[in-house]
Amino acid sequence: MGNGQLMIKGGRGVKTARKKTWGIVFLCLMMIVALVGCKESASVDNKGNPSSADDKKPFTFTYFNAGTSKKNIEANQTKIGKIFEEQTGVNVKMEFLVGDINTKIGTMIASGQYPDVLVPDIAIDKVLDAKAFIPLNDLIDKYAPNLKKLYGPYLEQLKAEDGKIYFLPFGVNHGYIPNPDIDQGAFWIQRRVLKEFGYPKIKTLDEYFDLIAKYKEKHPETDGKPTIGFTALTYDWRFFVISNPPAHLAGYPNDGEVIVDMKTHEAKVYGNGEYTKRWLKKLNEINAAGLFDKEAFVSNYDEYLAKIASGRVLGFFDYGWQVNQALNSLLQAGNDDLRYMPLPIVFDKNIKDQYIDPPSFASNRGIGITVSAKDPVRIIKYFDNMAKEENQKLMTWGIKGETYEVDEKGRFYRTPEQIKKTSDEQFREQFGFSYFEWYWPRGNGVFSDGNAWEPRRQPEVAQASYTEGDKKILAAYGAKVFSDLFAKPDERPWYPAWSAPIKQGSPAQIYQQKKQDLQRKYFPKLVLDPPSKFEKNWKEYVKEYNKLDIKAFEDEITKYVKMKVEQSQK
Known part of the structure; x- marks a missing residue:
């Protein structure tokens, strides 16, 4: 009876149990399907990075x-x-600037239509004010472990006042290796000038121009065309090439429009001071002597580069990175006499030069994803893939066995053939160096294996790339690499001061704009007018300059400099 009762109860229990069992089985099947789906849509790659079937x-x-x-x-x-x-499955349609940068960016802002990804360069403040960039914080947190690693301790510095990251700068520091060659500022002089006079050691601005004058007098023509004593770049935003030299000549690095006191950390403008007057007066003198390029204030950037590449120019001031294309053209042409030597020229012999940059990280420009972007997630994943160390090496060094080699100690180097190949502009475009080695999320300094991030900073590459002419001129000046001729940089935790964030429409920004307009108006007169008019033009220029809100700008830069110094001491 007891058993019978149990059986009857058990029958109902079995039915119920079966229902529960099928329910559990069904639930398990659903979970398996869900897990498979999750694996399809959110698995990890062989390095543990999140990936997606749609990636x-x-x-x-x-x-x-x-x-x-x-x-x-x-x-x-x-x-x-x-x-x-x-x-990644991702391709990029890449477009570059033609014409005026402010006009191009202004048109984008007015229409509200942007490319998916934008590098606005000096117009970045306008883009930020237009709220054209989307915040990257959440995208980086969710999808970009490699970007987090690349930008590491600098992520906090990238945040705007609202705590959002709107763009990623280029060249975040991972250790410091000075460039054996000169990619920053210098007074460049044609090697034939130095050769003609037995490779003299010249240090001052007067010595530099005296040598150029002597050579031009002996050789008034180059290949049947007038030899140009000295040219200058004044086009568009690159006007700083003619306005920056006073600070360099006085023994300061490129902190932009200011000179920073090493003790007080106070920033002072020099555009209306004695250093600028001395520089422009010298240009006025050489113009009167027929040494200054009459077209300097009307030539565009391409015309300027073409002029240097022609071999007719005896001297100019510029930053190595900006004239590299022209310098490479001369290297490829093979006439060593027409190539240039960078020199750390200063006003007076007792001044210590500071042309070589100290360790720095400019966080005021970069690459951002715009409000027009169709798929920000795919884009940030593309950036993240790019941020992997092996891909950072691809962007700068290329492919092992094709554009570089590795010795038994793990040191990267390039053979003479690879150096020649990677210097050729056509090859650089086809390979992609021209398009990917800058203007993308990128580090700088030293890789985890001790190799330089950039081949040009690897001493083995620099020395192996030297021509016989390079070796001869270096030996004449008792140097192994070109940077040996320049003083080592002093430590400047704030460097560069020009990376201070200046709000669009602020008194400091209005000062900058008015100052640039003023210099564009007066510099041609100060240089090209007869020497008899120089003092009158200078007084007029300074009077107008002093009407600007100089204090607002100096205060803004000083605040930034002191903040950077404070950060470095923590």
Whole structure:
């Protein structure tokens, strides 16, 4: 009976149990399906990075770079871009600046239509004010572990006042290696000038121009055209090339429009001071002597580079990175006499030069994703893939066995053939160096294996790349590399002061704009008018300059400098 009762109860219990069992089985099946789905959509790659089944679907985003002029191209037409496409499924339609930067960016802002990704360069404040960039914080947190690693301790510094990160700068520091060659400021002089006079040691501005004058007198023509004693770049935003030299000549680095006191950390403008007057007076004198390029105030950037590459110019001041294309053209042409030697020229012999940059990180410009972007997640993942160390090496060094080698100690180097190949502009475009080595999320300094981030900073590459002419001129000046001729940089935790964030429409920004307009108006007169008019023009210029809100600008930069010094002491 007891058993019978149990059986009857058990029958109902079995039915109920079966229902529960099928319910559990069904639930388990659903969980398995869900887990499989999760694995499909949010698995990890073989390095533990989050990936997605959709990550490799073909996708193209648009990219506009206002910082440089290059041939428009699709990234997968280059070797580096093709590799990135194979890794991510993403291609990039790349467009570059033609014409005036402010006009181009202004048109974008007025229309509200932007490329997916934008490098606005000096117009970045306008882009930020227009709220054209989307915040990157959440995207980086969710999808970009490699970007987090690349930017590391600097992420806090990248935040705007509202705590949001709107763009990623280029060249974040990972240790410091000085460049064996000169990629920053210098007074460049044609090697034939030095050769003609037995490689004299010249240090001052007067000595520099005296030598150029002597040479031009003996050689008034180059290849049947008038030899140009000294030219200058004044085009568009690059006007700083003619306004910056006074600070360098006085023994200061490129802190932009100010000189920073090493003890008080106070920033002072020099555009209306004795250093600028002395510089412009010298240009006025050489113009009167027929040494200054009459077209300097009307030539555009391409015309300026072409003039230098022609071999007719005996001297100029500029930053190595900005004239590299012209210098490479002369290298490829093979006439060593027409190439240039960088010199740390100063006003007086007792001044210690500071042309070489100290360790720095400029966080006021970079690359951002715009409000027009179709798929910010795919874009940030593309950036993140780019931030992996092996891809950072691809962007700067290229491919082992093709554009660099590795010795038994793990040191990267380039053979003479690879150096020649990677200096050729056509190859650089086809491979992708021209398009990917800058203006993207990128580090600088030293890789985890001890190699330099940039080949040009690797001493083995620099010395192996020297021509017989390089070796001869270096030996004449008792140097192994060109930077040996320059003083070592003093420590400046704030450097560069020009990276201080200046709000659009603020008194400091209005000062900057008015100052630039004023200098564009007066510099041509100060240089090209007869020497008899110089003092009158200078007084008029200074009177107008002093009407500007100089204090607002100096206060803003001083605040930034002192904040950077304080951060460095923590």
